[in-house]
Amino acid sequence: MNNVDLSVEVGPLKLRNPVLLASGTVGYGNEMAEFIDLNKIGGIVTKSLSLKPRKGNPPQRIVETPAGMLNAIGLANVGVEVFIKEKIPFLKNFDVPLICNIAAGTFEEYVECTKILTAEESIAAFEINVSCPNVKEGGLQFGNNISAVGKITAAVRAVTEKPLIIKLSPNVSDISEFAKVVKEEGGDAVSAINTLVGASFDINTRKPKIKNIHGGLSGPAIKPVAVAKVFEINRNVDIPVIGVGGIMNWKDVIEFMIAGASAVQLGTVNFIDPTAAEKIISGLGEYCTKNNLQNISALTGSYVID
Numbered sequence: 001m002n003n004v005d006l007s008v009e010v011g012p013l014k015l016r017n018p019v020l021l022a023s024g025t026v027g028y029g030n031e032m033a034e035f036i037d038l039n040k041i042g043g044i045v046t047k048s049l050s051l052k053p054r055k056g057n058p059p060q061r062i063v064e065t066p067a068g069m070l071n072a073i074g075l076a077n078v079g080v081e082v083f084i085k086e087k088i089p090f091l092k093n094f095d096v097p098l099i100c101n102i103a104a105g106t107f108e109e110y111v112e113c114t115k116i117l118t119a120e121e122s123i124a125a126f127e128i129n130v131s132c133p134n135v136k137e138g139g140l141q142f143g144n145n146i147s148a149v150g151k152i153t154a155a156v157r158a159v160t161e162k163p164l165i166i167k168l169s170p171n172v173s174d175i176s177e178f179a180k181v182v183k184e185e186g187g188d189a190v191s192a193i194n195t196l197v198g199a200s201f202d203i204n205t206r207k208p209k210i211k212n213i214h215g216g217l218s219g220p221a222i223k224p225v226a227v228a229k230v231f232e233i234n235r236n237v238d239i240p241v242i243g244v245g246g247i248m249n250w251k252d253v254i255e256f257m258i259a260g261a262s263a264v265q266l267g268t269v270n271f272i273d274p275t276a277a278e279k280i281i282s283g284l285g286e287y288c289t290k291n292n293l294q295n296i297s298a299l300t301g302s303y304v305i306d
């Protein structure tokens with residue numbers, strides 16, 4: 001186990017291991033620090049940040065589903081200025097790559113947020129959220145539109161030299177086409193997937209269980225969809241993929257890597273077991289030892305198809 005190299009590269013982004021914490025499920029990292037040693041994880045992806053603070057959608061914003069959850073938080077966040085003043089100083093206490101996730105309602109807002117944040121030395125990379133399913137402006141209006149995704153990638157690329165990851169929506173017919181555009185416009189990697197659009201009704205009141213009506217479905221229910229999307233991108237486009245969707249344990253991580261992921265993100269599992277990341281990282285080490293794998297990165301895209 002000691003000899004196993006868990007480090008991976010996601011384009012220009014070097015990580016000590018492939019396990020990142022997904023946007024929106026760990027706040028700005030601070031919410032996790034009392035449960036796990038942040039110095040041991042591959043990286044933290046922040047809650048989506050917008051130029052100004054956002055309150056998000058009115059409650060009810062979360063509902064449990066048979067194998068996951070629906071959320072319509074609506075990108076509630078502190079905004080970039082407060083993030084820089086109040087959240088980054090805490091994160092500087094840790095040696096962990098910080099990936100800033102940005103969401104916006106306009107092209108200009110994506111650019112403005114990136115311009116402000118790129119000056120922060122402690123930010124290792126950007127993940128651009130073009131795929132939130134539960135906001136009126138931005139979100140899927142961009143994520144479903146291939147030319148908008150290309151335009152956002154190019155515009156953000158023009159204002160930062162840091163690694164640039166675009167987070168794709170699964171709510172499209174051909175995700176590879178989106179990954180292709182990201183590559184053409186200078187993106188370094190893609191994350192797949194954001195949540196799937198879902199809804200749920202109370203059979204007694206006949207009202208939607210979520211005030212916003214629609215929410216994003218996450219958790220184990222979406223894992224096969226996410227694995228399929230990662231595989232599709234890996235087969236069709238030469239761009240690193242970060243796999244996300246329904247990961248509950250180390251076996252799920254191995255499966256995502258075999259399907260083509262260079263790294264992964266843990267989302268919903270953090271609500272069930274906030275110590276999951278550490279357990280998963282040690283499980284990966286043991287798997288590599290048992291399978292005589294010196295570098296876990298050799299798993300990426302190692303599927304065998306007869």
Ligand SMILES: Cc1cc2nc3c(=O)[nH]c(=O)nc-3n(C[C@H](O)[C@H](O)[C@H](O)COP(=O)(O)O)c2cc1C
Nearest residue numbers: 022023024048071129193194218219245246267268
């Ligand atoms: C409560 C909640 C809030 C989320 N907020 C964001 C967000 O702000 N930005 C974003 O890009 N993704 C957000 N996501 C999506 C996750 O990062 C992830 O892509 C998705 O949940 C699938 O992974 P999982 O099944 O492991 O949760 C959120 C997910 C949940 C459950």
